[in-house]
Amino acid sequence: MGNIRLTYAGSLYDRVLPLYTGEVQPEGIDLDFIRIEQPRPIFDRMSGGEEFDIAEYSTSEFVQRYAAGQCNFVAIPVFPTRCFRHSFIAINKASGITSPKDLENRRIGVALYTMTAAVYIRGMLQDDYGVDLSCCTWVQGAINTSGAHGAPTVLPLLKPVNLEQGPADKSLDDLIQSGAVDATMGTSVPASYRSNPNIARLFPDFVEQERDWYARTNIYPIMHLVAIKKSVHEKYPFVASSLFKAFQRSKEIALERMFNLRALRYMLPWMTRDVDEVFEYFDGDPWPYGIEPNRPTLEAMVRYMQEQHLTDWQPSLEELFVPTYGLE
Secondary structure (H helix, E strand, O other): OOOEEEEEEEOOOOOOHHHHHOOOOOOOEEEEEEEOOOHHHHHHHHHHHOOOOEEEEEHHHHHHHHHOOOOOEEEEEEEEEEOOOHHHEEEEHHHOOOOHHHHOOOEEEEOOOOOHHHHHHHHHHHHHHOOOOOOOEEEEOOOOOOOOOOOOOOOOOOOOOEEEEOOOOOOHHHHHHHOOOOEEEOOOOOHHHHOOOOEEEOOOOHHHHHHHHHHHHOOOOEEEEEEEEHHHHHHOOHHHHHHHHHHHHHHHHHHHHHHOOOOOOOOOOOHHHHHHHHHHHHOOOOOOOOOHHHHHHHHHHHHHHHHOOOOOOOOOHHHHEOOOOOOO
16 A cells, blocks of 8 residues: 555744655655645634645644534644743833733733633733733734734634724734733734834743743643644544654754754854753753643643633543654
8 A cells, every 4th residue: 555645734844844855754644745834824724624634733723622522633742833922922111011910901912812822821921920811801913914813713712701803904013002902912022112112021031931930830832733634534543653753753853953053054143052951941852742741731721721711621631632652
């Protein structure tokens, strides 16, 4: 029996580049890597039309769909993107916000209320600072372009929140500068924070904040996972393990290249220091795949989602991810 041909939609990160070039090939699969640099269109096309066999997919959207019994995908514990989020909370200083508690009862801009980044930020603010965001008004829209953030197909919230859609001709950057929103949070900061002295980060010392948070909680927020259409998984159950091993090998190659400092591969002037930090804080691998190395992070996400009324129960991690064999 020959290889099966499957499509994979994802962004071209360093950790997946060997899969894109064909240097790494998943056993038994001819992988058609469809490069889409913005994640939102991938999620929209996967949720709305199941256009791909495999895709980089929103963690929060997957958990929400699974918990609601409305998920046509299975997931493997491969995480194409993860990011600390303290640096992605912006404020208008003229609004009087000087501390996390000052966010209460405010108008807050967010690209999408249900997006993974917003879920982690709200959870962190509640856990670490006791911030009650239940009385905030949430204004959805793209951060730095006018109108909506993509065309998402998302499930309804289980409990109403004060949620508005921003003006079609304005960005959230426009709104925070004008004072129509007091703060923003998500995957981007308003571009004006580099030029408008009133626009700033809530945590100017975000690196120190994120290091401290990770040291205390072992949470390194996971943004995306890898989803496989359920119909593909049922027909070809070997695909999950084959993909897991291929993504793992692809990431190992990326790490090997990053650690080679004879000629810097990335435009980071102090990369030598950054590589030292990878070993100090993450034992040489800041991007582990599999359930166990990521249990605190994933369990926090599942808990946050129930607390924020995106789900009404907390699935176990063993339920959320199909078994993979060979490396775990």
